[in-house]
Amino acid sequence: MTSQEQWERRTEWPMAVVAFAFLVAYSCEVLLDLSAGWAAVCSALMSGTWLLFVIDYVARLYLAERRVHWFFRHLHEFVVVVLPAIRPLRLLRLVAMVTVMQRAIGGAIxxxxxxxxxxxxxxxxxxxxxxxxxxxxxxxxxxxxxxxxxxxxxxxxxxxxxxxxxxxxxxxxxxxxxxxxxxxxxxxxxxxxxxxxxxxxxxxxxxxAKQAATAHQIEELRHEVRRLTDRLAQDRVPSD
The missing domain is CATH 1.10.287.70 (Helix Hairpins)
Known part of the structure; x- marks a missing residue:
């Protein structure tokens, strides 16, 4: 197992928890009439979780054996973690959240x-x-x-x-x-x-399972054939 695979395995569920926290904060911001203080808390939480998405992406890129190849194969992830820094495109953070949760939940079930x-x-x-x-x-x-x-x-x-x-x-x-x-x-x-x-x-x-059962039956038939052959050979031996 490569270092990158080890990182992904170790961070699957922690990152899923981070993504869930982002989803909760975003849901509260959109669906609830929050006070200025709570709105600031939700905004800070979303920014912090998105920063963790960026760290996860950078770590996986750094640990990749063929970084250039990995970068171009995951170019969509680069766009997702970079563009939300621009305020009008912050909804792209939802894509990062879905990607992270898919990586953990999808692999498990x-x-x-x-x-x-x-x-x-x-x-x-x-x-x-x-x-x-x-x-x-x-x-x-x-x-x-x-x-x-x-x-x-x-x-x-x-x-x-x-x-x-x-x-x-x-x-x-x-x-x-x-x-x-x-x-x-x-x-x-x-x-x-x-x-x-x-x-x-x-x-x-x-x-x-069928092949295993068939192989077992064939082996039993071979054993039976050998047993019958030995018995016939013994019957043909003249008695003294």
Whole structure:
């Protein structure tokens, strides 16, 4: 196991906890009417957790055996941890949070297809709804004026139903919509691949079990043939 793999294994769940703390702070900021003091606390917590995302990325890059190759293969992670430093793009921190939680939770329950599908879908829908509600709620022409409406919009968008009763009017909202559409397609692909992988594993395990049983039966038949052969050989030996 490489140093990078050891780092990722050791930091999977701690970083998942950090990501969860970020999600709680962001949810409070968006959904609750906080006082100035609590708003500052939530903002500081989100900034601190995002800094930990940056440290995690830098550590994995430093520990990579082929750093240039790893950097270009994970260029999207670089964009996610760098661009949120610009205030208008801070919603990209949500992508970092989802990536970190996926790394830990996905690895732990990937074999349990139903749980993996539900947890991934719920996380994507909740985060997209929060981001859309924050982006749209203060616009005078917005049709998304509550978190419930944002959640309904997310569900119709990610499932490609698209009733059209709610739609983003801000530039940020439309970018979130585009990201959710791409994320929805990716999610379907991941879920399909996970189910296919699980089915292949189950079939492979069943084939191995059948092969083991067949090999055991063949060995028993060989043993029986040897025993019968020895008995026939003994019967042919003339008695004194």
């Amino acid at each position: 990937r074999g349990k297809v139903l749980i993996y599908t539900i947890s991934t879908s719920s996380l994507l829908l909740y985060v997209a709804s929060l981001a859309m509600y924050e982006a749209e709620r203060d616009h005078p022409d917005s049709t998304v004026n509550s978190f419930g409406e944002a959640l309904w919009w997310s569900m119709t968008t990610v499932t490609t139903v698209g009733y059209g009763d709610y739609s983003p009017v801000t530039t940020t909202g439309r970018l979130i919509a585009a990201a959710l559409m791409i994320g929805g397609i990716s999610l379907i692909g991941v879920v399909t691949a996970t189910i296919a992988s699980w089915i292949v594993e189950q079939v492979a395990e069943e084939d191995k």
